[in-house]
Amino acid sequence: MTIPEIVGWSAAFFNAVTFVPQVYKTWKTKSAGDVSIQMFIIAIINASLWSIYGIMVHDSIVYMVNTIVFFLSAIQIILKVKYDRADKKKVMSC
Amino acid sequence: MTIPEIVGWSAAFFNAVTFVPQVYKTWKTKSAGDVSIQMFIIAIINASLWSIYGIMVHDSIVYMVNTIVFFLSAIQIILKVKYDRADKKKVMSC
Numbered sequence: 001m002t003i004p005e006i007v008g009w010s011a012a013f014f015n016a017v018t019f020v021p022q023v024y025k026t027w028k029t030k031s032a033g034d035v036s037i038q039m040f041i042i043a044i045i046n047a048s049l050w051s052i053y054g055i056m057v058h059d060s061i062v063y064m065v066n067t068i069v070f071f072l073s074a075i076q077i078i079l080k081v082k083y084d085r086a087d088k089k090k091v092m093s094c
Numbered sequence: 095m096t097i098p099e100i101v102g103w104s105a106a107f108f109n110a111v112t113f114v115p116q117v118y119k120t121w122k123t124k125s126a127g128d129v130s131i132q133m134f135i136i137a138i139i140n141a142s143l144w145s146i147y148g149i150m151v152h153d154s155i156v157y158m159v160n161t162i163v164f165f166l167s168a169i170q171i172i173l174k175v176k177y178d179r180a181d182k183k184k185v186m187s188c
Contacts, residue, residue, distance in 0.1 A: 003150065004147060004150040004151050007143055007146050007147045007150060008143075008147045008151075010143050011140060011143035011144045011146075011147050014136055014139050014140035014143060015140050015144070017136060018133060018136045018137050018140055019133060020133075020136075021130040021132035021133045021136065022129070022130040022133040024130075025128070025130040025132075025133075026128065029128065031127075031128050032128050033125075033128055034119070034120065034123065034125050034126050034127055034128035034129050035116070035128050035129055036115040036116040036118075036119040038115035038119075039112060039113060039114075039115045039116040039119075042108055042111060042112050042114075042115065043112050045108050046105060046108035046109050046112055049101055049102075049104050049105035049108060050105045050109070052101050052105075053098060053101045053102045053105050056097070056098040056101060057098050057102075
């Protein structure tokens with residue numbers, strides 16, 4: 001394995017797991033008011049385009065990494081919509 | 095320009111701007127309690143590795159896109175640390 005390959009693989013790994021802490025935090029705290037839904041919508045578009053690109057140029061790494069990013073973004077959007085709705089329903093006691 | 099090139103360029107564009115809505119939202123609301131700092135730390139590592147990879151394989155697009163992602167992640171971390179500290183200082187009036 002060459003040095004660029006090692007760097008590329010490491011980058012691909014961190015790329016795939018980037019959204020894991022945010023999804024975990026949102027799931028744990030059940031709150032995502034400060035999280036931008038637009039960011040994750042762009043991330044889904046981004047991951048879809050990279051996945052299509054990966055298929056087109058026969059790059060399975062690009063395809064696999066971005067499929068993971070796509071699903072993490074989708075989970076984050078679902079959690080945000082769910083918890084934002086729940087927050088709205090809460091009666092403010094202050 | 096081939097179709098894979100068009101898809102790749104579009105992906106690169108969306109990749110570069112992914113964090114813009116989050117940075118804007120945090121700056122606008124002055125609140126980032128729900129945002130995971132770990133996500134942006136991973137994003138900085140990720141962007142650094144892709145930038146190094148871009149330099150190594152002489153891919154200026156990979157390098158440029160990830161330099162933008164690096165700086166946006168750094169700005170987001172600075173804003174989060176700043177506003178989280180400000181939140182802690184606030185006296186809870188409820």
